[in-house]
Amino acid sequence: MSAGTTKLDVTVADVxxxxxxxxxxxxxPTNGGHLPTFSGGAHVVVEMREHEGATxxxxxxxxxxxxxxxxxxxxSVRRDDVGRGGSLFMHxxxxxxxxxxxxxxVNLFSLDLRAKKHLMIAGGIxxxxxxxxxxxxxxxxxxxxxxxxxxxxxxxxxxxxxAERYGKRIHLYHDDRGEKIELAxxxxxxxxxxxxxxxxxxPMIDWVRNTAAASGWPSETVHYEHFSAPKPGLPFDVTxxxxxxxxxxxxxxxxxxxIEAAGVDPPYLxxxxxxxxxxxxxxxxxxxxxxxxxxxxxxxxRSGKKIMPCVSRFEGRSLVLER
Amino acid sequence: MGIQFRTETFRDDxxxxxxxxxxxxxxxxxxEDSYMYAVNIEPHVPGPKGSVLENLIDVDEHYVSEMADRxxxxxxxxxxxxxxxxxxxxxxxxxxxxxxxQAKGYPEHFTLTRDxxxxxxxxxxxxxxxxxxxxxLSTLPYGPMEYITRQSxxxxxxxxxxxxxxxxxxxxxxxxADWSLDFDIGMNFFExxxxxxxxxxxxxxxxxxxxxxxxxxxxxxxxxxxxxTINPRLDTSPENFHKWGPDRTTVTPENVGQKVHLRVELQSxxxxxxxxxxxxxxxxxxxxxxxxxxxxKWARRLHRVLRDLPEELATYKGLTRYRPTVVEWLAKHDDGxxxxxxxxxx
Ligand code: HEM
Ligand code: FES
Numbered sequence: 001m002s003a004g005t006t007k008l009d010v011t012v013a014d015v016x017x018x019x020x021x022x023x024x025x026x027x028x029p030t031n032g033g034h035l036p037t038f039s040g041g042a043h044v045v046v047e048m049r050e051h052e053g054a055t056x057x058x059x060x061x062x063x064x065x066x067x068x069x070x071x072x073x074x075x076s077v078r079r080d081d082v083g084r085g086g087s088l089f090m091h092x093x094x095x096x097x098x099x100x101x102x103x104x105x106v107n108l109f110s111l112d113l114r115a116k117k118h119l120m121i122a123g124g125i126x127x128x129x130x131x132x133x134x135x136x137x138x139x140x141x142x143x144x145x146x147x148x149x150x151x152x153x154x155x156x157x158x159x160x161x162x163a164e165r166y167g168k169r170i171h172l173y174h175d176d177r178g179e180k181i182e183l184a185x186x187x188x189x190x191x192x193x194x195x196x197x198x199x200x201x202x203p204m205i206d207w208v209r210n211t212a213a214a215s216g217w218p219s220e221t222v223h224y225e226h227f228s229a230p231k232p233g234l235p236f237d238v239t240x241x242x243x244x245x246x247x248x249x250x251x252x253x254x255x256x257x258x259i260e261a262a263g264v265d266p267p268y269l270x271x272x273x274x275x276x277x278x279x280x281x282x283x284x285x286x287x288x289x290x291x292x293x294x295x296x297x298x299x300x301x302r303s304g305k306k307i308m309p310c311v312s313r314f315e316g317r318s319l320v321l322e323r
Numbered sequence: 324m325g326i327q328f329r330t331e332t333f334r335d336d337x338x339x340x341x342x343x344x345x346x347x348x349x350x351x352x353x354x355e356d357s358y359m360y361a362v363n364i365e366p367h368v369p370g371p372k373g374s375v376l377e378n379l380i381d382v383d384e385h386y387v388s389e390m391a392d393r394x395x396x397x398x399x400x401x402x403x404x405x406x407x408x409x410x411x412x413x414x415x416x417x418x419x420x421x422x423x424x425q426a427k428g429y430p431e432h433f434t435l436t437r438d439x440x441x442x443x444x445x446x447x448x449x450x451x452x453x454x455x456x457x458x459x460l461s462t463l464p465y466g467p468m469e470y471i472t473r474q475s476x477x478x479x480x481x482x483x484x485x486x487x488x489x490x491x492x493x494x495x496x497x498x499x500a501d502w503s504l505d506f507d508i509g510m511n512f513f514e515x516x517x518x519x520x521x522x523x524x525x526x527x528x529x530x531x532x533x534x535x536x537x538x539x540x541x542x543x544x545x546x547x548x549x550x551x552t553i554n555p556r557l558d559t560s561p562e563n564f565h566k567w568g569p570d571r572t573t574v575t576p577e578n579v580g581q582k583v584h585l586r587v588e589l590q591s592x593x594x595x596x597x598x599x600x601x602x603x604x605x606x607x608x609x610x611x612x613x614x615x616x617x618x619x620k621w622a623r624r625l626h627r628v629l630r631d632l633p634e635e636l637a638t639y640k641g642l643t644r645y646r647p648t649v650v651e652w653l654a655k656h657d658d659g660x661x662x663x664x665x666x667x668x669x
Contacts, residue, residue, distance in 0.1 A: 006539070006540075006541040006542050036540060036541060036596060037416075037419070037596035037597055038540070038596050038597075039596060039597045039598060039599045041599075042599075067596075067597060104539060104540045104541040104542070105540055105596070106539050106540070107599045110484070110599035111599075112409075112485055113409040113410075113412060113483075113598065114407075114408075114409040114483075136597075140412070220485065220486040269362075269363065269364065269365045270362065270364045270365055270366075270534060270544070271365075271366060272364070272534045272537065272544075273533075273534075274362050274364065274530040274531060274533060274534040275361070275362040275363065275364055275365075275530075276361075276362065294529070294530045294533045294534070295530065
């Protein structure tokens with residue numbers, strides 16, 4: 001097993017249209033039992049395959065179900081007619097009973113449990129991580145307040161559900177009615193020890209972060225969700241000069257995994273770009289290195305003479321390694 | 324048939340020893356004839372049957388006696404176990420992890436039954452049968468972290484992750500190599516590592532932290548660390564330095580084999596699911612020089628490592644005083660033959 005490859009086999013238990021753009025998917029473990037526990041704000045990476053054997057497309061989605069319920073996970077997917085097509089696949093192809101593969105939960109947007117109060121700002125489909133976080137906080141009598149803006153009432157995904165669950169703690173703003181979050185006032189009126197969480201379109205995240213910074217909020221109290229795309233990238237070809245082999249690194253594979261798959265046994269330890277074991281000399285290259293390690297110096301990255309195959313990739317015409 | 328738990332002590336009359344099977348499974352930490360700090364982190368995946376890595380949370384023949392020693396330390400000094408208020412949820416996470424792993428690895432000794440939040444835990448070696456409600460503090464005799472770590476070998480630090488750093492905000496530390504939880508509580512990764520020589524300059528800690536921050540659920544990692552201890556004492560804490568510090572002056576060529584111990588820590592790193600915190604179990608293994616020398620390779624290699632160890636490391640690990648005596652003793656077991664690479668005995 002290498003880092004980044006722990007997967008869960010799930011079966012689609014239900015597909016529920018929420019409104020004209022958003023559909024909810026329920027996943028249960030294919031082999032029965034429970035899914036791993038997660039914390040509010042976590043996401044999973046969903047693998048979408050057009051057909052068996054096809055290279056999967058990978059999209060991250062926030063888990064929106066309660067962390068207290070590990071019998072199933074739910075995600076909500078907003079149809080994006082111009083995006084890479086992952087959401088279209090989910091909307092058009094995924095049916096109850098389908099088997100799918102998802103990653104273990106990963107949390108890059110976790111609650112700071114020291115906070116005296118959690119102030120949440122959501123825009124559009126950015127509501128999903130807050131669904132899980134509010135459930136988690138409500139179960140442990142945490143203090144939270146959610147401000148949620150959406151274009152129209154008909155697109156107010158889970159606005160009604162949240163209002164019903166949490167009453168006055170939920171504030172809804174309809175863009176088409178000219179309602180606007182009075183951010184400066186809201187931020188100025190928070191008790192000491194409040195943490196701020198933002199999830200929504202990029203301009204909204206910028207607006208809230210800038211306003212918070214201008215009103216003197218320390219940056220460690222401001223949290224925002226930004227998906228770091230899963231590490232895999234485009235396939236590329238490599239020549240292993242010492243072992244005299246030509247290999248192709250798949251979209252989902254690391255260069256190290258591809259070298260191993262070709263029967264070559266390079267040294268490694270961490271498989272995470274920090275230990276230095278897998279350092280490999282580049283004999284020649286024509287293209288761009290995508291260095292993702294923390295081992296080589298910036299100078300070495302620029303030199304194009306070395307690569308750490310456990311995490312780094314390449315885009316271009318040719319790459320020849322001393323391996 | 325399960326593990327035959329030994330009755331032994333880690334203080335006063337020091338009756339601790341390893342059975343022959345346990346000598347063979349000792350996690351010898353040197354894969355070559357020299358030692359220097361490095362980012363020696365690797366995925367924590369199960370290892371060969373019969374090794375300390377067979378189960379990711381290892382329970383061995385010293386379990387019952389180590390737990391008795393921990394209880395003694397805690398009775399004398401409650402500050403060995405601390406948890407800042409925001410870490411209770413992480414404590415429940417840890418309780419789940421340790422109960423699940425121990426029950427999975429050693430079904431003859433531990434059983435966990437879960438019915439929603441109603442849990443039933445049976446720990447046969449310690450004679451515990453506990454029904455409780457997961458998440459409800461009033462249903463356990465201690466907080467969740469203290470409850471389960473009084474039944475789990477090794478020290479545990481729970482690190483809160485925030486602001487791109489790890490913070491030592493909870494832990495139970497009674498089997499440590501000369502550091503103090505009470506001193507380190509609330510510190511971040513760089514602060515608590517400040518006393519370590521050479522490693523900062525080599526970039527070990529900046530790289531290691533980047534790796535740790537990225538550790539995901541279901542993908543634990545591990546590393547080994549080592550030092551030496553005179554007499555098989557688990558609690559070598561700064562608080563009790565007056566009790567064990569003087570032992571260092573008692574090493575003679577005649578008693579090296581029985582008195583001097585190699586102390587290896589199997590450290591692992593786990594993301595906790597509910598709290599998103601990280602737990603750092605530090606599992607301590609001791610072996611007497613006499614026991615270690617039953618493997619020719621180990622004795623030969625330890626001789627070379629100790630002899631050539633950089634002075635800064637020897638000072639930091641507190642070996643200065645008795646190193647020459649031990650090196651001399653080990654030299655008799657070093658015929659100069661080459662040692663094969665890797666950790667295992669011959
Ligand atoms: C988050 C997990 C970790 C915790 C809680 C932790 C804690 C500690 C503590 C308390 C000490 C003793 C410092 C003193 O003298 O007061 C120490 C020493 C040390 N740590 Fe860590 N550590 C962690 C992770 C790591 C990692 C990932 C590495 C390197 C890859 C590392 C490398 C070291 C080294 C080299 C020493 C000196 C040990 C010796 O020579 O005996 N630590 N650590
Ligand atoms: S295996 Fe550690 S840097 Fe690549």
